[in-house]
Amino acid sequence: MDIFEALLQSHARQRTHCKRLLEAIGEPDARRAAYEALKAEMAAHETAEERAFYVPLIENDDTVDEARHAIAEHHEMDEMVEDLDKEEPGSSGWLETVGKLVHKVEHHLKEEEQKFFPEARKVLDPARQQELGQLYVQEHERLFEAA
Ligand SMILES: [Fe+2]
Ligand SMILES: [Fe+2]
Numbered sequence: 171m172d173i174f175e176a177l178l179q180s181h182a183r184q185r186t187h188c189k190r191l192l193e194a195i196g197e198p199d200a201r202r203a204a205y206e207a208l209k210a211e212m213a214a215h216e217t218a219e220e221r222a223f224y225v226p227l228i229e230n231d232d233t234v235d236e237a238r239h240a241i242a243e244h245h246e247m248d249e250m251v252e253d254l255d256k257e258e259p260g261s262s263g264w265l266e267t268v269g270k271l272v273h274k275v276e277h278h279l280k281e282e283e284q285k286f287f288p289e290a291r292k293v294l295d296p297a298r299q300q301e302l303g304q305l306y307v308q309e310h311e312r313l314f315e316a317a
Pocket of ligand 2: 177181215219279282
């Protein structure tokens with residue numbers, strides 16, 4: 171599995187969790203389960219993606235700006251999750267932040283897939299794409315299990 175296939179699998183899981191979260195917004199148990207699943211997937215994905223994808227892209231002049239931008243967005247999403255963890259689940263503030271988070275996640279995944287992946291394909295040769303895919307999968311599994 172190359173790095174792009176590996177990242178796309180996690181993106182699909184995040185989209186599923188976002189959809190479930192919005193569908194379950196009025197049901198506390200289902201909402202909590204979807205939120206916790208999204209949070210766990212995002213945490214493992216962001217760190218593994220930074221190590222296996224954005225660090226190599228930072229090293230290249232052609233992709234350094236994209237990598238910085240994406241890492242800054244990871245940080246913004248982490249802050250939204252921190253805010254949510256401080257608020258009362260289901261409260262109006264919580265619901266508003268959930269809406270913003272889902273919107274941000276969707277924007278981020280789309281930007282990565284449509285803008286950054288094509289740029290990254292130009293700077294990472296096929297062997298490197300495979301090698302980074304393996305590194306990503308190992309890191310994601312390790313982080314997901316440790317959480
Ligand atoms: Fe990302
Ligand atoms: Fe991603």
